[in-house]
Amino acid sequence: MTSTSRLLRYGLFIVLALAALASAQTPPERFGVRLDILGAIGPATSDYIHRNLNHAAEEGAHLVILRMDTPGGLDLAMRDIIRDILASPVPVVAWVAPNGARAASAGTYILYASHVAAMAPATNLGAATPVQIGGENPLPAPEEPAGDKEKAKEPAPPSGDAMRHKVVNDAVAYIRGLARLRDRNADWAEKAVREAASLESTQALELNVIDLLATDQDELLAKLHGRKIEVLGEERTLDTENLRIEAMAPDWRARLLAVITDPNVAYILMIIGIYGLILEFSNPGTIVAGVVGAICLILALFAFQALPINYAGVGLILLGIALMVGEAFTPSFGALGVGGVVAFTIGSVILIDTDSPGFGIDPALIGAVALASALLFGFLLHLFFRARRRPVVSGAEALVGADAVAMEDFTDTGHVRLRGEIWRARTPSPVHKGQQLRVTRVDGLTVEVKPHTEANGG
Secondary structure: OHHHHHHHHHHHHHHHHHHHHHHHHOOOOOEEEEEEEEOOEOHHHHHHHHHHHHHHHHOOOOEEEEEEEEOOEOHHHHHHHHHHHHHOOOOEEEEEOOOOOEEEOHHHHHHHHOOEEEEOOOOEEEOOOOHHHOOOOOOOOOOOOOOOHHHHHOOOOOOOOHHHHHHHHHHHHHHHHHHHHOOOOHHHHHHHHHOOOEEEHHHHHHOOOOOEEOOOHHHHHHHHOOOEEEEOOEEEEOOOOOOEEEEOOOOHHHHHHHHHOOHHHHHHHHHHHHHHHHHHHHOOOOOHHHHHHHHHHHHHHHHHHOOOEOHHHHHHHHHHHHHHHHHHHOOOOOHHHHHHHHHHHHHHHOOEOOOOOOOOOOHHHHHHHHHHHHHHHHHHHHHHHHHHHOOOOOOHHHHOOOEEEEOOOEOOEEEEEEOOEEEEEEOOOOEOOOOEEEEEEEEOOEEEEEEHHHHOOO
16 A cells, blocks of 8 residues: 555656646747727826736736827826836837827827837828917018028027927927937928828838838738837847737726816816815705715816816816805805806816817816806895895894784883783883784884884874
């Protein structure tokens, strides 16, 4: 039994050793990752790219494909993505696809920053002028003196103020640096910034703006195979033959961030949060309004710290709401309310401090919220005026004009029954027990009364 057990143990050890040796000799499966940049580039996009580039590096991915179809986006988010690409140990291929897609504005910068730039047929890139200073017609260049030929050869300075010049020159220097790093056409890159020039895919290949054309993913991988690139100063040869590509969709965190950083959603969250807290403070104990308002306001503040917010707009919105609330508690016959609606509307219009595509607040939404606030203000004003027209039903003022009955005969002071209570009464003329009287004045705990005929002017 002992020898048999020993043989079994030896046999099991040999099997396990052979299995470990076989697994060690089997190379791990090669794979790449595909990330999709669809729509406007914002904080959610940069977070999605950052986390998945790190994940690809940790998992040993051989390649990352950024498939793009974007009109552009926020400058800060774009620069975050480019920093991640430049620092990535995994080669990044930017691919504008499918057919009909575009890489405008911020997408052009990302295309230039990637290790390999590719486009599908019938796609385009360019229009990389910073949008917050774009959209204005350049002023005509001043006429040069006839004898100053050297000065005439110099390019005319860009139109606009000094800040416009700084922003354009900064963008030009940035994209030219990326072009030199990847050995691409730097002159056209500058033209895309200064003149908002655009190119379709075939022209982009001819002008050395991109590296290759690929209709689909299989063609892209085939054309990438054997290409030499430089990654973090080290030359590499891409091996994409039979490379498995994993498409990594945005997870719940990226989707949630994309929703709440939508300027329209963030704006609605802020309004709900403010009104919820106002309702809670004006009616303590509601609880639901306070909880919902606090959650919405925190989410809105989180979104605003990731968005280009004009804090003057935030201040005007808060001032507008404060004025409308003040109208409800301190009626000013509409002055506070109208001022509040105007401040609220102006603040909403200037709240988002950018013209980047996809990052403005819909004017229809601003109009709807302003109209709803104005209607609420009008409703409160209507309640105020209606309350003023109603007779007083409580307090000393409510007793003036009320009917009383004399409980005894008296000529100066005595007692009357008034609304079920016995009051001390004073009268300028004699009254008799049981006589109907009318209250004309209340003086502390004493009422002044007159007989009905006298009170009515008889």
